Amino acid sequence: MAASELVRDFKNHKIVPDVIPVPPESLLQVTYPGEQKVNLGNILMPKQVKDCPVVQWPVEPKTFYTLCMTDPDAPSRTTPKFREWHHWLVVNIPGTDIERGDVLSEYIGAAPPKKTGLHRYVFLVYQQNGRLSCGETRLSNRSSQGRGKFSIQKFSEKYQLGIPVAGNFFQAQFDDYVPKLYRQLGQFQNAF
Secondary structure (H helix, E strand, O other), rough: OOOOHHHHHHHOOHHHHHOOOOOOOEOOOOEEOOOOEEEOOEOOOHHHOOOOOOEEEOOOOOOOOEEEEEEEOOOOOOOOOOOEEEEEEEEEEOOOOOHHHHEOOOOOOOOOOOOOOOOEEEEEEEEEOOOOOOOOOOOOOOOHHHOOOHHHHHHHHHHHOOOEEEEEEEEEEOOOOOOHHHHHOOOHHHOO
């Protein structure tokens, strides 16, 4: 895939400027169980993305990275009053070994409310200048508290991460898995 396609798709889907001011440098490889691949706006259903994906990106030796998955369309693209709702945030990842990073927000799959159309789910990776010491509250995948009104751009500025080195995104809309996820989070469907 050419870098021009990445730039085009991030702009066409308005991830630039809704989430970040400029597109990432390269494509992030994101694969969910069952070989469901994220591919610049393809549509995946919440039940297909309920489990943590495998994520790969070009790395430099002895370097730490930050990984984020965020939804700028909460509760809907037309009324994004909770923009952004972050689904996953891990810092201090050595290379691509996410398991050894510091999890600030445990992974939660896509959960667009009923009748809100397609939501964009954006993955971004930033190269860190060194190990980060973050004061943010650690968020469990058993609660939705603290996930709304997040900004990966402000987080990036706070920790001087610069522009993302890699990114990708998919779109999803409500399916029958979403109410199960809401129960896990202690929410009801109309909580949004």
